[in-house]
Amino acid sequence: MSLLGIVLFLPLAAGLNFTYHHTNEVEGFLKMMRRNYPSITHLYSIGKSVRGRDLWVLAVGRFPTQHKIGIPEFKYVANMHGDETIGREMLLHLIDLLVTHDQQDPNITRLIDNTRIHIMPSMNPDGFEAVKGFACEPEVGRNNANKVDLNRNFPDAFSKNNITIQPETQAIMNWIKNEIFVLSANLHGGSVVASYPFDNGNAATIVDDYISKTIDDDIFVHLAKTYSKNHATMHNGTPCENGNYFQDGITNGNEWYNLKGGMQDFNYIWGQCFEITLELSCCKYPPENELSAFWMDNKVALVEYIKQVHLGIKGRVINMRGEPLPGVIVETTDRRHICPYRTRQNGEYYLLLLPGEYTLNVTVPERITQLYTITIPNGVENFSAMKYDIVVSATPVRTTLPSCPTEPLYSRDYLPSVSTILKPTVHSLLLINILCACLKNSC
Structure with missing residues (x-):
């Protein structure tokens, strides 16, 4: 096991609790991180949800407040579907890991030295707050407060999806326009797999078995496998009872199911940013006593994936x-x-x-x-x-x-x-x- 792996498996002396954190608690935690680690963190909001909740982002890096030439920009976005909650908590724990291990672990330190990492724990805080209690398939909370699925709400290069851009979507689009993002991932739930573009396609992109290939398919396969192989179980390919089998724990988006107006295709086509979708749990909103196990499954993969921003x-x-x-x-x-x-x-x-x-x-x-x-x-x-x-x-x-x-x-x-x-x-x-x-x- 690498030094990074050894350090990441060491418990934190006094870390973030393994509980679900509501919007005010997330905001309080992010403000505390900014206050306690001012030299490497920058807290900002990219906009507001339909209900007026801030879409908070914490940037972590040696120059957290602004872009520096030669330092690539990376982002994680979670909780796009409000009822898919694991990614939200994983990103809070990732923040805790990064700031507490700076100058302690050489790999984390070098990552912060050479990367500006933007972390958005929740893109859909209204949806999260609408969910009542733990459930594998919550009845409400997936969509935003206007009852719109945000992962069907982006412009699509291959289909007319006749959408009304939502405030959360517009905020993300503006964010992508204003930053020089190179690599990204959005965190979901409902399966355990790394999915990569295209989610949609046409006769020029769709090949055998409904795979809709980008011209960078080799890179996307590498990125997806990087996360999968560093995850405790994803690479096994059989994550959920009565669910799909995914070779090596990865899938092309369109091969899995066709999706119009998805965020990862928008990032890649118009944002010059490679993004994949990470499904982290079979159960969308599992009980709190499972959160520590999810963190153990994902934390090495979350860090190793960020490092791929330095490819090329x-x-x-x-x-x-x-x-x-x-x-x-x-x-x-x-x-x-x-x-x-x-x-x-x-x-x-x-x-x-x-x-x-x-x-x-x-x-x-x-x-x-x-x-x-x-x-x-x-x-x-x-x-x-x-x-x-x-x-x-x-x-x-x-x-x-x-x-x-x-x-x-x-x-x-x-x-x-x-x-x-x-x-x-x-x-x-x-x-x-x-x-x-x-x-x-x-x-």
Whole structure:
């Protein structure tokens, strides 16, 4: 067992109680963490629920109050369905673990040194407060106060889902727009499995056995297996009585069941953030005396998953004068995303990639496309993705950049060829930008 594993299995001298914490208690705990650990925590709300409850987030990192160039942003979100309660408590205990082991455990310390970790214990506090008593299938509480399933409430790239965006959903969408999230997971209950995109798809993405593959399927399988294999039982694949069998404890979302308007697809397509869904309990709202066992099952996996934010490559795109260039497409030649992955305001880019050799394609407005062949090591081991800054030539070339999709992609291919990227067809120019309409921000 690694040093991390040994330390994580040691009991805390005086930790958080293994009880369910209601909204006021969660808020009190988060404020106490901010007060007791001011140098590594930052507490903020991204918005309010239908009933006016704050959607609290605690950021943990060496620079918790703001983004620092080269430090990737990670997030966990739980309790999206208010009656699925285990993730909510697991994230409170994760916060407790991180802040109390900083400067005590070298792995936790390095993680905090090199990552900004955002933790939202409850996306749906109204739903949680509506549940009355423990139950494996609560009669109320899944939806928000407007009786809307929040995991069917995001814009969908493949289907018209005719949704009215809820306050909780809009808050998440704005959050994704305003931060540079690289990796994420949302925590659910009702099974024990790690599910990965796509949850929906079309003829171009859905292959045998209803698997709807992204172009980053190898990375998503790795991410899901990382959590599953570090979980006490998930990797066994047979979590629940009379439930599904999941090979290695993972599943493609659409293969399990089709879902329109899901949060993980939205993160990946429009947020440039890889997200998977973690189902942590067969029973959605199990009794309190089982919480300590759930924590023992999940705590190593929760930490190991965060470390995967350091896969791949990161850097900045700058001009010959050293000025950052936002809006530059940076992708590998074999991974053209539905919404092209672009540099942010400070010229930063992050690409999650498994170790190997890749050709990096860098396309700047009114500049020539530049290709770079790179060999990427395993950055997880060093808590840092490979750093690769790019200086763009000043030679102007008339180049039209592709935009994000405009309408549901229904039967369209979502993986354009290199020639389509560089010389858009009439078809690609007709695509509008759902993200722009939803987030009121140009891609």
